[in-house]
Amino acid sequence: MTYSAYVTRNKIHEAFLLAQPIQNALNDYAVLHAGFNKDGELTNTSFGLPQPFEIQGTYIKSVVARKEQGSQVVNIYAYINTEIIPNLEDGRDIELSAPYIQFNGNFEKSEVVWSCSSNIAKRYLPKDCSGS
Secondary structure (H helix, E strand, O other), X not given: OOHHHHHHHHHHOHHHHHHHHHHXXXXXXXXXXXXXXXXXXXXXXXXXXXXXXXXXXXXXXEXXXXXXXXXXXXXXXXXXXXXXXXXXXXXXXXXXXXXXXXXXXXXEOOEEEEEXXXXXXXXXXXXXXXXX
């Protein structure tokens, strides 16, 4: 890994730090409500979270939590601030206009199981997070 990729990877780690308390809040929500109701859409407000633009850091410009209608999976999207980290690319070295890291929560047997994916190149992500 190049030094530049290493530095970018460390900056992107902020998404994981910002997502952790949100994951904890969604875990509590799911336990209290016996999961994520398949009917209806849920957003930051539904989960009792601040608005997306209020959840940000130096390198992450917003964090959005939502559950689509008809699904029992909740998603957290951490959008990377491209003014601070420009020129992020996907796995084919094509520059992304809206890079993000996505955390997927699936309620299974009284707990939420989380996975991670992203549209950015794998070289910027931890081993347990799949990239493009």
